[in-house]
Amino acid sequence: MVRHEQTLQRVHGIDDIGTALAERGLDLALLLRRMRAVGPESDATGEIADPPPWRPDDVPALNMNLVPTRYGGSPALQSLVAQVRLMTCLGEADASLALALPGPGLAMPPVVALASSEQQARFFQRFQSGTPRWGAFAITEPDCGSDATAMRTTARKTARGWVLNGTKCFITNGARADCVITFATINRQMGRYGIRAFLVDCNTPGFTVSRIERMAGLRATQLAVLSYADCEVPDNALLARGDEKPLDDAFSGAQRSWDYFRPLLSAVMVGTCRRVRADLSAWLDVGGAPANSRQHVAGVEATLLDIDRQIAAAWLLCHRTAWKTDRGIATSMDSSMTKAFASRVAARVTRAAMDIAGIDGIATYPSLEQAYRDARAFDIMEGTGDLQRLMIARAAQRSALRPWDITELTSCDASPPDPSPDIASARQSGQETPHDA
Numbered sequence: 001m002v003r004h005e006q007t008l009q010r011v012h013g014i015d016d017i018g019t020a021l022a023e024r025g026l027d028l029a030l031l032l033r034r035m036r037a038v039g040p041e042s043d044a045t046g047e048i049a050d051p052p053p054w055r056p057d058d059v060p061a062l063n064m065n066l067v068p069t070r071y072g073g074s075p076a077l078q079s080l081v082a083q084v085r086l087m088t089c090l091g092e093a094d095a096s097l098a099l100a101l102p103g104p105g106l107a108m109p110p111v112v113a114l115a116s117s118e119q120q121a122r123f124f125q126r127f128q129s130g131t132p133r134w135g136a137f138a139i140t141e142p143d144c145g146s147d148a149t150a151m152r153t154t155a156r157k158t159a160r161g162w163v164l165n166g167t168k169c170f171i172t173n174g175a176r177a178d179c180v181i182t183f184a185t186i187n188r189q190m191g192r193y194g195i196r197a198f199l200v201d202c203n204t205p206g207f208t209v210s211r212i213e214r215m216a217g218l219r220a221t222q223l224a225v226l227s228y229a230d231c232e233v234p235d236n237a238l239l240a241r242g243d244e245k246p247l248d249d250a251f252s253g254a255q256r257s258w259d260y261f262r263p264l265l266s267a268v269m270v271g272t273c274r275r276v277r278a279d280l281s282a283w284l285d286v287g288g289a290p291a292n293s294r295q296h297v298a299g300v301e302a303t304l305l306d307i308d309r310q311i312a313a314a315w316l317l318c319h320r321t322a323w324k325t326d327r328g329i330a331t332s333m334d335s336s337m338t339k340a341f342a343s344r345v346a347a348r349v350t351r352a353a354m355d356i357a358g359i360d361g362i363a364t365y366p367s368l369e370q371a372y373r374d375a376r377a378f379d380i381m382e383g384t385g386d387l388q389r390l391m392i393a394r395a396a397q398r399s400a401l402r403p404w405d406i407t408e409l410t411s412c413d414a415s416p417p418d419p420s421p422d423i424a425s426a427r428q429s430g431q432e433t434p435h436d437a
């Protein structure tokens with residue numbers, strides 16, 4: 001285990017992140033160890049194990065991860081590159097638990113992009129707590145996932161505020177969240193321009209968690225079905241920047257979330273693949289034989305080399321996208337490329353590992369089989385692989401720049417980003433997302 005921790009520090013260069021978290025009371029190495037230990041139980045039950053992988057002392061730092069500096073977040077964790085590194089480590093420990101850790105999660109980018117300063121302060125204040133707090137982001141509905149602009153959840157204006165009616169599904173941490181950023185339409189005829197975002201407190205009358213899905217992978221994320229039945233929220237629940245320059249529409253806030261989280265989720269999968277590779281090597285080291293007796297040693301070695309090449313490429317893509325984001329360069333297409341590629345890598349690596357390890361290897365390292373299921377779920381979340389490829393193809397047709405064109409990188413300031421960049425200040429890309437398709 002000590003060797004594992006040394007490897008983490010050497011490979012990921014996360015010393016500074018670990019130090020920043022330690023200053024806030026969180027022991028990252030211990031958290032990673034505990035996530036590994038309780039991961040199988042969480043995978044079996046779909047619950048965060050009891051006791052959870054975090055200690056009470058870790059909770060404040062976990063809650064405040066992804067919170068901007070001006071609301072108390074750690075300066076060392078503001079860049080997307082830092083978050084990519086952190087998520088790689090967490091994914092290596094357990095992908096499902098990495099996504100189930102407390103904090104604002106997917107709700108952060110739309111709040112930063114769409115909410116007024118007063119609303120942001122109110123939202124992030126919740127996370128200054130010694131009790132675990134979760135945020136959630138609700139856009140998908142039973143009849144529209146890829147085409148989110150066709151949503152049916154309505155928001156009707158009343159004298160006192162807004163009344164929401166509808167159903168959201170597959171909402172990550174939806175059953176444990178304190179508040180959910182909920183997207184609803186004020187007029188379906190207006191398409192994406194009719195969409196608004198609301199901060200819904202989970203104890204609001206009319207809001208219920210109707211079901212938690214039984215998942216094949218990423219089980220601890222507890223994807224929830226949320227119902228809004230005449231759910232009345234106050235006027236100031238509508239995210240609006242007031243006198244500050246507003247975004248074109250609330251749907252752009254959802255796009256921010258996808259652009260920001262695709263490289264992060266991809267980093268989780270890179271971590272998962274690294275774990276698979278390490279477990280596979282460990283199993284082969286103790287004399288595990290390839291499941292298929294026709295597979296020669298040279299064939300296995302070639303597969304391992306291919307796995308390493310794929311993981312390295314996905315890791316570089318995550319970093320490149322994060323690096324660009326931190327410098328305010330539009331990254332919608334990069335984010336999609338990262339997720340589409342990482343998703344294929346995760347599917348290929350986990351499948352190859354199962355083929356090599358076979359029943360014996362999986363019995364020794366059940367994480368190999370869990371990683372295969374987690375990779376399947378990863379391909380669907382934040383826009384399916386099909387939709388990412390569709391969006392990349394459309395963007396490539398429109399753009400004169402090719403993805404490998406480095407003009408935009410060489411022409412921008414190559415110095416490190418401000419330690420606490422405002423994510424909302426990242427240039428609005430205006431590019432189409434898969435969810436637009």
Ligand SMILES: Cc1cc2nc3c(=O)[nH]c(=O)nc-3n(C[C@H](O)[C@H](O)[C@H](O)COP(=O)(O)OP(=O)(O)OC[C@H]3O[C@@H](n4cnc5c(N)ncnc54)[C@H](O)[C@@H]3O)c2cc1C
Pocket residue numbers: 106137138139140141142143144145146147169170171172173218221223377378380381382383384385386387390437
């Ligand atoms: C682990 C996980 C976590 C999630 N977390 C959240 C969350 O926190 N908040 C949230 O709002 N949602 C969340 N989702 C939902 C997710 O965003 C949707 O499942 C996803 O967008 C796909 O939508 P759908 O399930 O309705 O599938 P559909 O859109 O019905 O797609 C079904 C199939 O058709 C394909 N397809 C659809 N349209 C096209 C097209 N135009 N061209 C080619 N192929 C197409 C898709 O690739 C897919 O294979 C999560 C999902 C998962 C699995």
